Amino acid sequence: MKSQPIPFTVSKTENFFDRLGDYVGDVFYDILPEQGYELRDEQIYMAFQLEKAFKNKRTIFAEAGVGTGKTLVYLLYAICYARHRGKPAIISCADETLIEQLVKKNGDIDKLEKALGLNVDVRLAKARENYVCMKKLDPLANRTNNEEVLRVHDEIPDFVYDTGARLRSFERYGDRKEYPWVSDATWEKIAWDSLQQCSTCEWRHRSGQTLNREYYRHATDVIICSHDFYMEHVWTKESRKREGQMPLLPESSCVVFDEGHLLEFAAQKGLTYRYNLETLSNVLTGYMGQDVREESLYLVEDILTINDEWFQLLGQNSTAVIGSNRQEIDFSPEMIEMAGDLHKKSGAITGAACFRCRIIHHRRLLCENYRGILGIFLVWLIYSTKR
Numbered sequence: 001m002k003s004q005p006i007p008f009t010v011s012k013t014e015n016f017f018d019r020l021g022d023y024v025g026d027v028f029y030d031i032l033p034e035q036g037y038e039l040r041d042e043q044i045y046m047a048f049q050l051e052k053a054f055k056n057k058r059t060i061f062a063e064a065g066v067g068t069g070k071t072l073v074y075l076l077y078a079i080c081y082a083r084h085r086g087k088p089a090i091i092s093c094a095d096e097t098l099i100e101q102l103v104k105k106n107g108d109i110d111k112l113e114k115a116l117g118l119n120v121d122v123r124l125a126k127a128r129e130n131y132v133c134m135k136k137l138d139p140l141a142n143r144t145n146n147e148e149v150l151r152v153h154d155e156i157p158d159f160v161y162d163t164g165a166r167l168r169s170f171e172r173y174g175d176r177k178e179y180p181w182v183s184d185a186t187w188e189k190i191a192w193d194s195l196q197q198c199s200t201c202e203w204r205h206r207s208g209q210t211l212n213r214e215y216y217r218h219a220t221d222v223i224i225c226s227h228d229f230y231m232e233h234v235w236t237k238e239s240r241k242r243e244g245q246m247p248l249l250p251e252s253s254c255v256v257f258d259e260g261h262l263l264e265f266a267a268q269k270g271l272t273y274r275y276n277l278e279t280l281s282n283v284l285t286g287y288m289g290q291d292v293r294e295e296s297l298y299l300v301e302d303i304l305t306i307n308d309e310w311f312q313l314l315g316q317n318s319t320a321v322i323g324s325n326r327q328e329i330d331f332s333p334e335m336i337e338m339a340g341d342l343h344k345k346s347g348a349i350t351g352a353a354c355f356r357c358r359i360i361h362h363r364r365l366l367c368e369n370y371r372g373i374l375g376i377f378l379v380w381l382i383y384s385t386k387r
């Protein structure tokens with residue numbers, strides 16, 4: 001889509017930010033009140049603080065009361081600045097409800113479009129779990145009677161199966177929202193998950209996820225995503241580039257975090273790994289299905305057994321902390337020994353020659369991370385028991 005013009009004129013002798021300030025003043029003092037919007041001091045104050053931040057390319061933390069109309073303020077600046085720079089603004093929201101408030105009919109973007117006569121190009125960047133994975137769906141549909149799975153399979157557009165289809169005939173498909181009748185349990189069986197290796201997938205160029213990503217990547221005004229997704233983008237940006245893939249989000253003119261105080265939790269989730277009993281089992285069981293040496297298979301079995309015992313021991317030595325969802329762990333020499341053993345053996349398996357195989361690169365990565373976590377945990381255990 002061709003970029004829309006900025007909604008005010010800037011002559012060669014004028015400065016963009018001066019003209020932006022004039023335009024925002026007109027919008028909040030004249031245009032919006034003429035259309036029944038109330039003039040609010042807090043909104044005006046925030047607008048001029050934002051203008052300074054954009055002008056000086058600085059980060060700004062803004063806090064304003066509920067119902068102040070802060071969303072209209074940041075949207076106005078973000079859209080004008082995106083058009084000025086020729087790159088979309090990214091708006092990261094804490095949750096789906098906030099995203100919905102922005103994009104729904106009579107939501108904030110709709111109101112701004114109507115009040116100012118704008119046509120805003122806004123696109124959603126959703127987490128990968130929101131898209132159907134053909135690599136999972138297609139084989140499953142051939143061996144299941146699950147009505148929901150079969151119906152989704154039937155609804156997949158024909159070009160997906162036609163390897164000779166021209167790129168021009170590709171259309172977006174596979175968004176969770178298109179299948180409201182699918183239960184969450186079924187969706188998990190057919191949607192992307194973290195064990196899928198998209199970079200080596202044969203469906204890649206016709207995958208719903210790829211086509212939807214290609215769509216939002218070309219937004220000219222605004223891309224909206226969740227804090228979780230933004231953090232995943234930050235976390236994977238460099239590694240994706242190293243692997244010759246594009247980052248999850250394109251270059252942007254600015255990033256706005258709505259409900260920014262909730263970003264910390266999203267960062268914690270996005271920039272750390274969570275491991276539970278099943279994670280390692282899934283990774284290693286998948287590995288056992290590959291063509292591997294016998295000694296590696298014994299090693300895998302050994303690790304799986306110790307992993308089970310390790311989690312049992314953690315459970316036995318943990319007590320719930322009242323008023324929190326944390327567990328307090330009592331350390332013992334047995335725990336240190338077991339963690340050390342697991343750490344050593346998981347090191348041996350990640351070093352196994354077959355693990356160099358690109359197709360299972362992701363499993364190796366998970367295994368290495370698991371080992372890293374064990375290592376940190378081990379140091380912490382030893383340190384804590386010595387104190």
Ligand code: SF4
Nearest residue numbers: 133134135198201207
């Ligand atoms: S590209 Fe990724 S999400 Fe798409 S079918 Fe392949 S593995 Fe699944």
